[in-house]
Amino acid sequence: MPAQTKTVTLKGKHGAKGVAAAKAGAASNINYGFQRLPGGIENGIAKIKECYLAEYKKDTTQKQADGTSAAGEIYLRMSAVVVTPKTHVDRKGNEVVTAGSMTSVMIPILSQGLKWGEEVLDYDACVKRAQNEMRKVVGETVDASDFDSLVALIATAKPYTKFSTSYSKPQIDPKTGKDKIDPKTGKPYEPMVFENWNGSQGLEGWKPGQEAKTGAVVAEPTMPAGEFNEINNESMVQGEDGGDGGEGNEAASIPAPEAPGDHELDELVERAGKKDKSAQRKLSELAASAGMEHDAIENAASWQELADFIRSKSAGGGDDQDQGTETESEEPPKKGQPFFWKKRDKDGKLVRNNKNKVVKLELEVLTVNTKSETVTAKDLDSGTVLQGADKKAVNIPWDQMEDE
Numbered sequence: 010m011p012a013q014t015k016t017v018t019l020k021g022k023h024g025a026k027g028v029a030a031a032k033a034g035a036a037s038n039i040n041y042g043f044q045r046l047p048g049g050i051e052n053g054i055a056k057i058k059e060c061y062l063a064e065y066k067k068d069t070t071q072k073q074a075d076g077t078s079a080a081g082e083i084y085l086r087m088s089a090v091v092v093t094p095k096t097h098v099d100r101k102g103n104e105v106v107t108a109g110s111m112t113s114v115m116i117p118i119l120s121q122g123l124k125w126g127e128e129v130l131d132y133d134a135c136v137k138r139a140q141n142e143m144r145k146v147v148g149e150t151v152d153a154s155d156f157d158s159l160v161a162l163i164a165t166a167k168p169y170t171k172f173s174t175s176y177s178k179p180q181i182d183p184k185t186g187k188d189k190i191d192p193k194t195g196k197p198y199e200p201m202v203f204e205n206w207n208g209s210q211g212l213e214g215w216k217p218g219q220e221a222k223t224g225a226v227v228a229e230p231t232m233p234a235g236e237f238n239e240i241n242n243e244s245m246v247q248g249e250d251g252g253d254g255g256e257g258n259e260a261a262s263i264p265a266p267e268a269p270g271d272h273e274l275d276e277l278v279e280r281a282g283k284k285d286k287s288a289q290r291k292l293s294e295l296a297a298s299a300g301m302e303h304d305a306i307e308n309a310a311s312w313q314e315l316a317d318f319i320r321s322k323s324a325g326g327g328d329d330q331d332q333g334t335e336t337e338s339e340e341p342p343k344k345g346q347p348f349f350w351k352k353r354d355k356d357g358k359l360v361r362n363n364k365n366k367v368v369k370l371e372l373e374v375l376t377v378n379t380k381s382e383t384v385t386a387k388d389l390d391s392g393t394v395l396q397g398a399d400k401k402a403v404n405i406p407w408d409q410m411e412d413e
Contacts, residue, residue, distance in 0.1 A: 046091070046110050047099035048176035048202045054212065055089035055112055055172055057146060060163035062086075062118075074122035074129045082120060085139040087146075087163065088113040089170055089206075092217055100176060100200075112172055112204050116142055125294050128286075145208030146170045169215060171207040176200040183412050274316045281312040295319050342384050342407060346374045349411040350386070355398060370395070375402075382407045 019027040062083050065071055071079035088111055095108040116139040117123055122131045130138065136156065143160070144153050146168050153159050177200045182189040188197035280288035289312070296306050296315040306315065342348070352360040352368040360368045372386035372395060383404040386395050395403045 046107060046112065046174050046202055046204060047097050047105050048174045048200070049100070050094065050097050050107065050172070050174040053091060053107075053172045053174070054093045054169050054215070055091045056169050057087060057089045057163055057167045058111070060085075060087045060143070060160055062157075062160060071117060071119075072124070073119045074124045074131075077121060079117065079119055082118070084115050084117050085142065085160070086113065086115045087142065089172075091172075092169070112206070114142055114206055125290055128290055128293070142206070145206065148209055168209055169212050170209055171212065173205045173207060175203050175205075177203065274319065278312045278316050292316065292319075341377050341379050341382075342374050342410060344374050344377060347389065348372055348374065348386075350405055350409060351411070353409075372405075378404070384410070 019031060023030075062085055065079045065082050065084065067080045069078065069080055071082075071084075073079050073082065091107050091110045091112065093108065095106065096104050097107045099105050116135075118132075118135045118139055120132055122129050123135055124130075140153055140156065140159070143163055144151070147153075147159070147163060147166075151159070151162070179200060180189040180198050181187065190196065191198045277288045277292050281292055292312055292315045293306050296318055348371075350370050350372050352370055354360055362368055371389045373389055374384045375387050375394065376385045378384070381404065383406055385402040386405060387393065388395050395405075397403050
């Protein structure tokens with residue numbers, strides 16, 4: 010006799026409780042999971058979905074210019090749903106559905122200002138920066154003097170914005186000169202995708218199915234109802250804790266919309282070297298967003314050093330980057346190993362010579378401390394032990410040792 014298959018149903022198993030839970034689930038928004046846009050998109054168009062102000066939560070890592078927590082301070086957040094292109098071929102040759110993916114921008118508005126590389130953006134500058142992001146999507150003809158009305162206008166009108174994406178350069182292992190390997194996968198780290206919001210220029214009167222054109226600003230949106238299915242991708246609109254969408258996505262959403270591609274990074278370095286303040290601020294902000302300490306930014310030997318840091322961090326990305334660093338540190342330096350070290354004072358700041366260049370020493374490892382992950386060293390020029398002002402041997406962290 011064939012085996013009997015038992016029919017199991019939610020209602021039959023849990024009765025009214027199951028029916029009620031299913032009704033509640035059906036009324037919620039669909040969570041499509043995290044959908045990262047591929048790089049290489051040009052002249053993409055997205056429709057604003059949300060525009061609002063919210064407060065930083067108590068556990069935020071955002072800091073104000075004076076070093077205090079930004080908890081209770083506010084930020085502007087805008088999110089948009091990709092309309093076109095509907096698909097895009099990624100760097101591996103896979104056709105990816107991009108329509109319906111989400112892109113967002115989040116701008117801190119801090120009462121004590123925001124430390125931005127070498128400069129401090131005061132409160133007024135923070136407001137101006139947030140205003141500029143909104144003005145990019147509504148155009149010059151809209152009165153932006155009433156900040157809150159501008160937020161409400163964008164939230165209601167839901168205009169279009171152009172956007173583009175680009176890949177970061179591969180992360181190179183300085184020891185091998187080859188692509189750095191992700192220990193989790195055994196393959197090179199995936200590059201980071203930079204998203205850039207480019208505003209509404211050229212989208213006046215635009216409708217889905219039309220090509221974007223260059224020119225003035227966008228008129229009120231004209232997308233017909235039902236023309237495009239706006240996917241509510243909760244994993245990106247909301248934070249990981251199911252909150253309002255600002256705090257949970259904070260780390261990724263600040264730098265990503267504004268981070269430049271590689272050719273733009275090179276252009277920023279060139280402009281910064283010519284004392285272009287806006288380029289200098291941009292590089293400093295990107296380096297800080299990538300995890301570079303403010304002291305290191307202020308004491309960097311060149312603008313190119315910041316660009317190199319941004320590239321190296323963006324290629325590994327977040328926790329994976331840290332994981333890669335931890336894997337390297339498992340193999341300690343060896344006694345007698347030569348290396349270079351950028352000299353630092355007792356406060357950890359880089360030491361510069363009278364030409365304002367960072368002092369770089371050629372050293373040789375004397376002792377290795379695997380517990381503290383530091384070494385003591387001999388100066389190869391003088392042949393003496395490297396000592397601090399206290400006449401004690403300097404303990405150099407492994408991650409400050411350089412091959413050249």
